[in-house]
Amino acid sequence: MRTFISAIAVVVGVLLSALAVPAIWLDRNVVQADGFVALAAPLGRDAEFQQRLATAAVGTIDAGAIPDALAGLVTPVLEAAAGSLTALPGYPAAWEETLRKSHRLSFAAPESAPAAPDSPSSLTLDVAPLVALATEELAHTTGLPLTAPEQTLVNVGEPEQRQMVERASAYAPLGYSLAIGAGIAFALALVSARRRWTVVLAVGLGALALAGLWAAGSQFARDAVVGTASGNGLSDMFKNAFVAAASSSFQFWVGAAAITGAVLVTAAVVIRIASPGRRAPTR
Incomplete structure (x- = not known):
């Protein structure tokens, strides 16, 4: 027995x-957020991924405050900002904060998640810290009053992956x-x-x-x-x-x-x- x-x-x-x-x-x-950041942080050092992510982030900058007469001059500046974003001193910290904000967004408890009708139904990155970095650099370069949004979502998954x-x-x-x-x-x-x-x-x-x-x-x-x-x-x-x-x-x-x-x-x-x-x- x-x-x-x-x-x-x-x-x-x-x-x-x-x-x-x-x-x-x-x-x-x-x-857990710390583990997720440690696992995903090296992605920010991949050159091709960096470039695509920077382009996506800069592409979300609201140019509504830019006068029409200057729009043609600002476009090259935006393109240059996308190319140089990853070289800025604040990029590593902005990428880490992007991962933390994205983790909170993806792994929020159902009861704490916002019940907004436009809340994301798929996996997303909240690239607001990167947009803020690009906006600050653009404002410094052009002298225009630009404001970065609090949240900027870039889809990186499907609803099935969210489930x-x-x-x-x-x-x-x-x-x-x-x-x-x-x-x-x-x-x-x-x-x-x-x-x-x-x-x-x-x-x-x-x-x-x-x-x-x-x-x-x-x-x-x-x-x-x-x-x-x-x-x-x-x-x-x-x-x-x-x-x-x-x-x-x-x-x-x-x-x-x-x-x-x-x-x-x-x-x-x-x-x-x-x-x-x-x-x-x-x-």
């Missing part, structure tokens, strides 16, 4: 771990409870086992199996997302680069699980060799 309980506990622990680890990674690296974000926001926080449940199951397995080295071996083999499963699942998800094109060049660039960064980050966790599994298997073998069992009683 003890062996049966121990085996069931190991299986339950492995199954809970299979769900807990991806959920915790998702919470720390995507749902995926909402599901991820609901699923990710459960990872910590699942991890606690897995820990309790493994502890129960150790307490119930007649030969504890077998539990260590089973958990190690389970960790190795999960590492392979997570690696395959991560690759499948990456290929599925990258294989869909929206027709929006900026959207596809952001999506592909972010998915690649996320996949690389998760692979580190997969590698850690594989190493942990290998260590546990080795420890189980050493324990078994060091304690061969009871000797037969002498007559």
